[in-house]
Amino acid sequence: MATAKEEEALPLVLVHRIPNFDFPFKHRLQAQFRLLDPLDSVLPESTHSFISCHAASVRVLLCVDPTPISRHLLSLLPSLQLIVCSSAGVDHVDLIECRRRSIAVTNAGKAFSPDVADLAVGLLIDVLRRVSAGDRYVRAGLWARNGEYPVGFKLGGKRVGIVGLGSIGGEIAKRLESFGCAIAYNSRRKKPSVPFPWYKAVYDLAINSDVLIVCCALTEETRHIVNKDVMVALGKEGVIINVGRGALIDEKELVQLLVRGELGGAGLDVFENEPDVPEELFSLNNVVLSPHCAVTTPECFDALEELITANLKAFFSSKPLLSVVEFD
Amino acid sequence: MATAKEEEALPLVLVHRIPNFDFPFKHRLQAQFRLLDPLDSVLPESTHSFISCHAASVRVLLCVDPTPISRHLLSLLPSLQLIVCSSAGVDHVDLIECRRRSIAVTNAGKAFSPDVADLAVGLLIDVLRRVSAGDRYVRAGLWARNGEYPVGFKLGGKRVGIVGLGSIGGEIAKRLESFGCAIAYNSRRKKPSVPFPWYKAVYDLAINSDVLIVCCALTEETRHIVNKDVMVALGKEGVIINVGRGALIDEKELVQLLVRGELGGAGLDVFENEPDVPEELFSLNNVVLSPHCAVTTPECFDALEELITANLKAFFSSKPLLSVVEFD
Numbered sequence: 246m247a248t249a250k251e252e253e254a255l256p257l258v259l260v261h262r263i264p265n266f267d268f269p270f271k272h273r274l275q276a277q278f279r280l281l282d283p284l285d286s287v288l289p290e291s292t293h294s295f296i297s298c299h300a301a302s303v304r305v306l307l308c309v310d311p312t313p314i315s316r317h318l319l320s321l322l323p324s325l326q327l328i329v330c331s332s333a334g335v336d337h338v339d340l341i342e343c344r345r346r347s348i349a350v351t352n353a354g355k356a357f358s359p360d361v362a363d364l365a366v367g368l369l370i371d372v373l374r375r376v377s378a379g380d381r382y383v384r385a386g387l388w389a390r391n392g393e394y395p396v397g398f399k400l401g402g403k404r405v406g407i408v409g410l411g412s413i414g415g416e417i418a419k420r421l422e423s424f425g426c427a428i429a430y431n432s433r434r435k436k437p438s439v440p441f442p443w444y445k446a447v448y449d450l451a452i453n454s455d456v457l458i459v460c461c462a463l464t465e466e467t468r469h470i471v472n473k474d475v476m477v478a479l480g481k482e483g484v485i486i487n488v489g490r491g492a493l494i495d496e497k498e499l500v501q502l503l504v505r506g507e508l509g510g511a512g513l514d515v516f517e518n519e520p521d522v523p524e525e526l527f528s529l530n531n532v533v534l535s536p537h538c539a540v541t542t543p544e545c546f547d548a549l550e551e552l553i554t555a556n557l558k559a560f561f562s563s564k565p566l567l568s569v570v571e572f573d
Numbered sequence: 574m575a576t577a578k579e580e581e582a583l584p585l586v587l588v589h590r591i592p593n594f595d596f597p598f599k600h601r602l603q604a605q606f607r608l609l610d611p612l613d614s615v616l617p618e619s620t621h622s623f624i625s626c627h628a629a630s631v632r633v634l635l636c637v638d639p640t641p642i643s644r645h646l647l648s649l650l651p652s653l654q655l656i657v658c659s660s661a662g663v664d665h666v667d668l669i670e671c672r673r674r675s676i677a678v679t680n681a682g683k684a685f686s687p688d689v690a691d692l693a694v695g696l697l698i699d700v701l702r703r704v705s706a707g708d709r710y711v712r713a714g715l716w717a718r719n720g721e722y723p724v725g726f727k728l729g730g731k732r733v734g735i736v737g738l739g740s741i742g743g744e745i746a747k748r749l750e751s752f753g754c755a756i757a758y759n760s761r762r763k764k765p766s767v768p769f770p771w772y773k774a775v776y777d778l779a780i781n782s783d784v785l786i787v788c789c790a791l792t793e794e795t796r797h798i799v800n801k802d803v804m805v806a807l808g809k810e811g812v813i814i815n816v817g818r819g820a821l822i823d824e825k826e827l828v829q830l831l832v833r834g835e836l837g838g839a840g841l842d843v844f845e846n847e848p849d850v851p852e853e854l855f856s857l858n859n860v861v862l863s864p865h866c867a868v869t870t871p872e873c874f875d876a877l878e879e880l881i882t883a884n885l886k887a888f889f890s891s892k893p894l895l896s897v898v899e900f901d
Binding site for chain 2: 359360363364366367368370371374375376377379380381382383384388389392393394396397398399400401402419420422423424425519520521522527533534535536538542543544545
């Protein structure tokens with residue numbers, strides 16, 4: 246245990262989290278950083294009053310899970326230079342204000358990418374080959390009673406369009422190539438180092454794909470990036486996988502198309518109003534519903550701790566940050 | 574439509590199948606081969622009497638699905654030189670008698686391998702990341718009521734032991750390498766062209782693996798190749814995937830270990846007494862049950878038709894067969 250004086254000497258990091266967000270590696274971080282966590286305070290003071298009290302000296306904010314970071318909160322921290330986020334998406338941070346004030350933001354996508362990619366591939370195989378639906382069929386005792394389960398669809402040869410080829414999209418592409426899928430992608434700009442065909446518009450990507458995998462960041466520009474037109478372009482046998490954020494898809498339209506049989510299937514780890522999931526989906530066999538668990542494996546939390554620690558150390562020793570969010 | 578005379582001139586192929594096994598591409602095969610199918614016969618004669626009537630001239634038998642081919646049946650066909658099987662496994666054929674009489678046997682593993690490998694990977698991701706169980710959780714409305722679903726396990730870094738590195742095992746290895754798994758295998762002989770560690774004994778493979786994927790052929794030697802000792806060696810967090818045949822695993826022991834929590838999980842597409850599945854498994858969340866559908870995609874049937882046609886053509890034009898089963 247560090248003495249009070251030793252603790253004083255550690256670099257100061259303000260923790261920002263709503264009460265039900267916890268981070269299990271907090272005590273290990275405390276060996277290296279002086280963590281100011283308003284939720285540790287025994288006084289009945291509000292988060293904001295706690296923050297105000299320490300505000301002048303705080304250069305780094307550690308944001309746990311998607312705890313909102315508003316322009317108002319940022320205005321209380323005049324010395325802030327860095328926000329270290331423990332999430333992959335950073336749509337809960339006012340990035341416009343961060344850019345204006347030159348506050349750097351790091352995310353944890355790198356720690357999560359392999360796990361998210363694994364789940365995306367798992368959901369895709371599940372939808373195409375009807376794994377969860379087949380499991381239900383067996384558990385209901387229908388195999389012995391009704392005979393063979395209807396056939397699914399082959400993964401090999403499918404044209405897979407990836408919406409957002411960041412570190413998650415890249416990991417997905419690497420995996421699906423080994424299954425013999427043809428990869429294409431959509432992103433704001435063509436990536437010179439990537440061999441796959443690029444489509445400037447998601448609509449054009451959808452027209453040329455059998456499967457859309459949505460894994461881009463949620464911003465004002467990408468909200469409902471997969472709208473009704475895109476889904477209709479994907480076609481009646483088209484499959485949508487979403488491991489990004491629920492609001493990337495117009496969920497109301499998605500549900501309608503699925504219910505009417507105008508879309509082939511969907512594998513969804515995220516929803517617009519989590520944990521509420523549209524009940525119309527519960528009876529569909531061509532849909533796999535996952536309770537936002539793309540990034541919840543123990544190994545993933547280890548990688549997260551490592552990345553957060555590395556970003557904090559880099560900042561305090563004036564070295565390059567490891568996972569900076571690009572503003573544009 | 575060929576005239577009767579033209580039809581007479583086509584190479585003769587005897588079809589062997591039990592009544593509920595059908596092959597949808599039969600009419601296309603009939604354009605190239607004269608198919609003798611006892612089930613087409615309008616007379617109430619038995620399969621055996623039908624076969625006897627044509628027996629002397631038959632050189633090729635097309636065996637649909639796992640219709641049993643016994644020593645007795647073979648004794649009725651003195652001129653038989655080739656059995657073309659429409660299945661991947663050939664445990665329904667008396668291979669000892671075939672070897673003795675130098676009857677070649679072809680299987681359809683090559684047509685099925687990619688699909689079987691896809692399902693094996695899908696089942697593995699499903700068990701580790703609890704996809705089907707998570708889907709049940711959401712559909713039951715428990716996400717909103719009970720909160721986050723328990724975390725799963727990461728696929729990357731897992732040591733995967735493949736039991737039987739034939740064409741299916743090879744396809745599985747190729748896929749799992751892209752997820753960052755460490756592959757090892759067991760087979761009768763070490764394969765010189767394969768870079769993965771080889772274990773002569775399945776037990777030793779299990780000791781050194783987190784996951785066992787069972788995809789070898791079922792023979793007298795491989796029946797219950799995954800016995801209690803092997804499963805105990807795999808350990809309490811070990812996962813077993815079976816896309817081979819049910820009897821490759823001692824199912825009774827498997828069920829006991831799973832029920833007692835002495836095995837981490839299982840993804841099973843095959844069972845010892847299909848379509849009967851041990852009901853003790855129905856309530857387990859670490860188990861994924863699939864109604865033997867590893868090879869049922871439309872694309873898979875196309876590949877099957879192509880392979881069967883190619884083997885038949887090769888035989889009748891004295892060219893090398895495409896997928897010969899090796900006896901040993």
